[in-house]
Amino acid sequence: MGAFYQYEPMAGxxxxxxxxxxxxxxxxPEIRKRxxxxxxxxxxxxxxxxxxxxxxxxIYLLENLPKLEAKVLRVQVHFARKEAAVVFSSEFALSExxxxxxxxxxxxxxxxxxxxQSKQDRTxxxxxxxxxxxxxxxxxxxxxxxxxxxxxxxxFRDFTALLSFLASLPVLLFSARPYFISAYKALRSKSxxxxxxxxxxxxxxYTQSVLQIFSGKGAGYMDSFAGFIFFLLIGKxxxxxxxASLSFDRDFSSFFPVAIQRIGTDQxxxxxxxxxxxxxxxIEVRNEEIIPCDSELLSEEAFxxxxxxxxxxxxxxxxxxxxxxxxxxxxxxxxRMLVKASTNRSHLTQLWNETKDKTPKNQLIRYQDRMAQYxxxxxxxxxxxxxxxWYWIDPSAIFRVVVAILIVACPCALALSxxxxxxxxxxxxxxxGLYLKNTSVVEALTTIDTIVLDKTGTLTxxxxxxxxIQSNQLQEQEFEVFVNMAQQSTHPLSRALAQAxxxxxxxxxxxxxxxxxxxxxxxxKQKTYLLGSADFIGEKQLGKGSELxxxxxxxxxxxxxxxxxxTDAIHAILEQHGAANCYVLSGDHNQDKAALLQLGFLxxxxxxxxxxxxxxxxIQALQKKxxxxxxxxxxxxDVGALGCAEIGIALxxxxxxxxxxxxxxxxxxxLKMLPQxxxxxxxxxxxxxxxxxxxxxxxxxxxxxxxxxxxxxLIAAILMPISSITIVLLSTLLIQTKFKRTLKS
Amino acid sequence: MGIVYLMLIVSLCLAALFLGFFFxxxxxxxxxxxxxxSVRVLFEDEPTTxxx
Numbered sequence: 144m145g146a147f148y149q150y151e152p153m154a155g156x157x158x159x160x161x162x163x164x165x166x167x168x169x170x171x172p173e174i175r176k177r178x179x180x181x182x183x184x185x186x187x188x189x190x191x192x193x194x195x196x197x198x199x200x201x202i203y204l205l206e207n208l209p210k211l212e213a214k215v216l217r218v219q220v221h222f223a224r225k226e227a228a229v230v231f232s233s234e235f236a237l238s239e240x241x242x243x244x245x246x247x248x249x250x251x252x253x254x255x256x257x258x259x260q261s262k263q264d265r266t267x268x269x270x271x272x273x274x275x276x277x278x279x280x281x282x283x284x285x286x287x288x289x290x291x292x293x294x295x296x297x298x299f300r301d302f303t304a305l306l307s308f309l310a311s312l313p314v315l316l317f318s319a320r321p322y323f324i325s326a327y328k329a330l331r332s333k334s335x336x337x338x339x340x341x342x343x344x345x346x347x348x349y350t351q352s353v354l355q356i357f358s359g360k361g362a363g364y365m366d367s368f369a370g371f372i373f374f375l376l377i378g379k380x381x382x383x384x385x386x387a388s389l390s391f392d393r394d395f396s397s398f399f400p401v402a403i404q405r406i407g408t409d410q411x412x413x414x415x416x417x418x419x420x421x422x423x424x425x426i427e428v429r430n431e432e433i434i435p436c437d438s439e440l441l442s443e444e445a446f447x448x449x450x451x452x453x454x455x456x457x458x459x460x461x462x463x464x465x466x467x468x469x470x471x472x473x474x475x476x477x478x479r480m481l482v483k484a485s486t487n488r489s490h491l492t493q494l495w496n497e498t499k500d501k502t503p504k505n506q507l508i509r510y511q512d513r514m515a516q517y518x519x520x521x522x523x524x525x526x527x528x529x530x531x532x533w534y535w536i537d538p539s540a541i542f543r544v545v546v547a548i549l550i551v552a553c554p555c556a557l558a559l560s561x562x563x564x565x566x567x568x569x570x571x572x573x574x575x576g577l578y579l580k581n582t583s584v585v586e587a588l589t590t591i592d593t594i595v596l597d598k599t600g601t602l603t604x605x606x607x608x609x610x611x612i613q614s615n616q617l618q619e620q621e622f623e624v625f626v627n628m629a630q631q632s633t634h635p636l637s638r639a640l641a642q643a644x645x646x647x648x649x650x651x652x653x654x655x656x657x658x659x660x661x662x663x664x665x666x667x668k669q670k671t672y673l674l675g676s677a678d679f680i681g682e683k684q685l686g687k688g689s690e691l692x693x694x695x696x697x698x699x700x701x702x703x704x705x706x707x708x709x710t711d712a713i714h715a716i717l718e719q720h721g722a723a724n725c726y727v728l729s730g731d732h733n734q735d736k737a738a739l740l741q742l743g744f745l746x747x748x749x750x751x752x753x754x755x756x757x758x759x760x761x762i763q764a765l766q767k768k769x770x771x772x773x774x775x776x777x778x779x780x781d782v783g784a785l786g787c788a789e790i791g792i793a794l795x796x797x798x799x800x801x802x803x804x805x806x807x808x809x810x811x812x813x814l815k816m817l818p819q820x821x822x823x824x825x826x827x828x829x830x831x832x833x834x835x836x837x838x839x840x841x842x843x844x845x846x847x848x849x850x851x852x853x854x855x856x857l858i859a860a861i862l863m864p865i866s867s868i869t870i871v872l873l874s875t876l877l878i879q880t881k882f883k884r885t886l887k888s
Numbered sequence: 889m890g891i892v893y894l895m896l897i898v899s900l901c902l903a904a905l906f907l908g909f910f911f912x913x914x915x916x917x918x919x920x921x922x923x924x925x926s927v928r929v930l931f932e933d934e935p936t937t938x939x940x
Contacts, residue, residue: 202927222924268914276907283903284896299892306900 166238166245168414169253175237178253186216188230189237191251193244196225204247212243271376274318277310277369285366297359304356307365311349319345319372321379340519341375341558347549364550374867378559403428403435406479424482434471438480439464445478447471514557514835522552529850540852547854551845556838556866564834564874568827571882576813577792577820584806587790588824590771594720595762595784597776598729601794602713602739603706604811608639613701617693621672623647625693628663628674636691636704637663637674662692670695708742712815717743719818726750726765728758728784759783775809775817819885823878830877834870841866 168174181188195201202220205227209215214235219228227249231240241251284303287296294300326342329335348371352363404427405415420426420436428434434447440461448458449471458474461467467480526548533541565585572579579585596602617625626647629637654666662675673680673694680692682699693700717725726748727739733751740746750761762772762784774781774788785791785806792807794814809817845862848854913919 202924203931206928206931220924221921222927224921265914265919268919269911272907272910272914276903276910280900280903283899302893303896306896 166241169238169241170236171414178237182233185233186230187233187235187237188228189240190226190228191241191244192224192226192253193249194225194252195249196220196222196227201249205249208243208247211247215240215243267376267380270318270321271373271380273313274369274373274376277314277318278366278373280310281307281366281369285362288362300362301359304362304365307362308353308356311352311365311368314369314372315345315349318376322375335516335519338515340515340522340552343519344549344552345371347546351543351546351550367550375558378562378867378871420482422482422484425479426482427479428473434467434469434473434480436469436482437484438467438482440467440478440480442478442480446474448474514561518557522549525552525846525850532850533852537852544849544852547849547852548846551849551854551862552842556841556870557835559867559870560831560834560838560874563871564827564831564878567875567878568823568830571878572820572823574882575816575820575823575886576810577816578808579806584790585824585827587771587806588773588821589828591773591790591821593724593726593765593770593772594716595726595728595765595772595774595788596716597758597774597781597784598727598735598739601775601814602708602727604709607707608643608704609707610640610643611703611705613703616698617695617700621695621698622693624650624652624665624667624672624695625674627652628665628672639704640691640702708738709811709814710742712817713742715815715818719821722748726761728753728761730754730758755781755783759787762788773821775814823882823885826881827878830874830881833877834874837873838866838870841869 169178178189178191179187180190193205196205202222205220206218208218208229212235214232215229216232217230221227229240241253244251284306288300288303322338322341322345325336325338329339345368348364348368352365352368355361355363356365403415403420405413405420406425406427407413425441426435426438440463442463444460444462445467446458447461447467449468466483469484526545529548530541530545533544568585569579572585626641626644627650629640650667652665652667654664656664662673662679665672665674673692675692677683677690677692680694680699682692682701690704691702693702722743722745725744727744728750729735730753733749736746736749736751739749750757753761758776758781762774765772766787766789772788773790773792774784775792775794776785781791781793785793790806792809794811795808813820841862845854
């Protein structure tokens, strides 16, 4: 592997676009201070978030960076967190480092990472270690007791009991703490979560054991106690592992550039953090930068790509004096703007804040917590009724029996069922390209009966245009000249044209002239070539859609651009769910109606020219009819719809750009797999039920022994780990097999 | 019977030793990244002489 990369160190990563002063803001002392974790006269240490890290060769390339740039001294990649700790010579500026990383294809994400934030909490591992140590040790010296040898050697038994007590103390005080805290918090807010019965069991188990040890009656259940905590913590560890790869907690600020060029009264340029922008400031936004706040355009005209805000693929031409909104991306020449609103009050933030206030999602009480409430009630009922029974049989045994019931009924396996099953399902779905926000989404997947789709960017593929060329009398070479002209332009249609014919020969053109928003003029072999809009060519406009004209001499060609449909995906969805349950909501005109009908949608279920609010209203109307709605969209103009649907899925062409109000992210190419992915979700619910049935039957088995007053430490110690391990194996195996089978079909 | 006590203490010491090792390893960040090192170990060493 190493040899390969010696020849081609850049393999697999796309070099980013260079712009010398792109990271200039990093050299401002106040910003620099945020990222630098250590600095002396010779070297500087920073930890940078590099979201592009994705495979083993990324580690190789980054860690061998010192060979490419001698001023970089050492790089250590933390793969799971997609971070790199870089030590570099103090002659090297932080902005130069950022530029270098950007150049080799790992643009650092400065909005997310701040120094000190990424310190890993290792407390959990210590808790796990202590519990494991106590579990193993106590089991070992309790072994004679399991075989009834304790009664023959009471002195030895008392000695090991004392040791067990000592070993169990750190488990109780340190390892079990998170459960006590969680249960206390739940009770204080007058609710019950699964940690309440767990805590109850822990306390009962521990009290009983301590009483037994100090009254000299036996060794207690300290082995079960330590093992119990140990297995619970392992379950939690697995859960954390599943969530670690998904960081959904990015706030809106990560979508904006962290600094922007401000132009002073004396026309001097200065890089300032976005938070410092004030109303009335003059800013310059360069090509491909995102407008940080609502502003007035001062340049003559600018192309603004609102695809991030509205989902519309084509940039809009804005003229001087018009208002441009935060979140738009400037295309082409840099533009000057006058700040009209501060960042936190802008159009875009409001859009997000609105969805954050709506809370239908929170009504999905977690499955576990709902189970916990029933469980606790039933458990207390059983404990009380067996206490009453034992009052008639043998009053002296009441306490022993009640404690035994609380111990053995501890929902250890129950607590593991949901995180393991749903966590496994999440992992499996993530492998297939559907990333869920949390496990409650898996549950919600099972109830979906209606699918609502956005049109632009969801049903159509924004990355590939279909270009139809009419009245084409052009010769091949003439056409190649036009493609070469298109390559020079930043206009989106030109870019689409250039992308559609990537293997065109390179032709040297002279006298290239671009009239912004109009077209391009070029001369080749004494002939003038024109490429542009109808006005530019001097023709009449033909259609409503996106079009481009080519003219050379007297020959004219007319190009119509239509984005192509994701036919596979549409057929798969319609086939699985039936056209009667599929709706299309579009913000566009109805020019695509015929195409949609041909694809198999029902006419009564197509809606056009909807505003973002109307999309959300439409979904709420469906919900009032009792439908469980799955909404798939791409842009921010779906925020309302994504938020109010039972599940809102944001379709994403690349993983670093997503909408915070969504419940899940789906990779665009995985859309055709959607029906299968939904079936995995449904299956996960069934597996969860099976696991719950299993763990309940373990509990019932244990309870029946406890109620009859025959629970021995041996049974308790065996029952708990076995029940937990069964659940873990069962859920993992069932979900994995289902996933493999689904992929094959 | 005395040997059992000895064995017990020895086993406890051994377990405590391993616990200590675990803590030491955790503190040194051994368990922070569970993917990177598995890749890093496969990197080839630099050729020691130029004509290799």
